[in-house]
Amino acid sequence: MMRTIVGSLPDIRCESSPLAASHTPLLGLLDLRSRKRQNSNIIALLLLVTAPIGYAQVIEYPLGGNIRAEQGTLEMWFKLAAEPDPSQKQSLHYFPMFWFKQTGEDRPRASLNYQTVWKPDHFHFNWNSTGRAIGEFASDAYIATAEETQAATKADALSPGGRYPRTPRLKKDDWHYLAITWTDGLTKPKYSMFLDGRQVLLTATLNAVWWDDLDTMVLAMLGAPYHDNYALDELRLSSTARAPEEIAQIHASGKPPAGDMHTLLLDHLDTIDRQEPEAGKPPVCSTVAEQISGFTGEKGGRLNGLNWDVTDGRFGKAVVITGANREHK
Ligand SMILES: [Ca+2]
DSSP states (O other): OOOOOEEEETTOOOOOOOOOOSSGGGGGGOOTTOGHHHHHHHHHHHHHOOOOOTTTEEEEEEEETOSSSSSSEEEEEEESSOOOOOOTTTOOEEEEEEEEETTTTTSSEEEEEEEEETTTTTTEEEEEOOSSOOOEOSSEEEEEESTTOOOOHHHHHHHHSSSSSSSSOOTTTTTEEEEEEEOOOOTSOOEEEEEETEEEEEEOOSSSSSOSOOEEEEEEEEEEEEEEEEEEEEEESSOOOOHHHHHHHHHTTTSSOOOTTTTEEEEOOOEEEEESSSTTOEEEEEEEOOOOOOSSSOOSSSOOOOEEEEOOOSEEEEEEEOSGGGOOO
């Protein structure tokens, strides 16, 4: 018997994902208070990057039919529940926000991470591109300090004449608009990142190809034990690398990205669908996208486990990925 409930119901619960309950012990290696430990911190960070233990794919979108390997744009609005705090010298945040992952592989092909590992009062956003064999970061990280007037270190590439703007500052509880574009995706991807309509990472050429078999790959929004909450809204995947001018215009318009001839996937995250395949089987929840390939019958992003909620979005409703593993509360 099939039953479908459509609505934004904060209390609906769905089939559990295989979430690992334990957190990585590597976190214990990090000591943010000691500059002398910086090198070992970096080594530990790299280990973290290549050992995604305990991360849960809270929202999964199939990539087949929904992304173009050669070039494209990923856009989303997001809202963080925490921000760097200079008074919390021992605070540590290192979390992947989303990744492209080949089913059956341990490591993601590419991921966007935010972290305060290097300095507790700085956000570092970095794009980690693993590819088939090697791991690499996309040039430098985008860094947003807690205080816009705060002095930055040379290592942060933010000294006078540095390459990257320090604004927009990322504030907790504020919605921010992220856009990532790529071209040459089958050879050496050229990657750019924009925040709130402004380019914050200059175009970087990477050696690692992110794709293999798109039909067995997913785009996954991630949660982990002790993960900060973050909310996701208005996800769009496009078949072209949208121009910086268009991205700025979209942000300035005050409207969500809309479907057009280049749109492959568009999910407002306004509606959750719950289906109960048959009695005794756990229900399956998904978002209901405005546009999705539907090759395998999907309605939108599949929602796994318990670590999500419906919340007020930048536009309409949104889905918030919650850090605590509710099954273990
Ligand atoms: Ca929405």
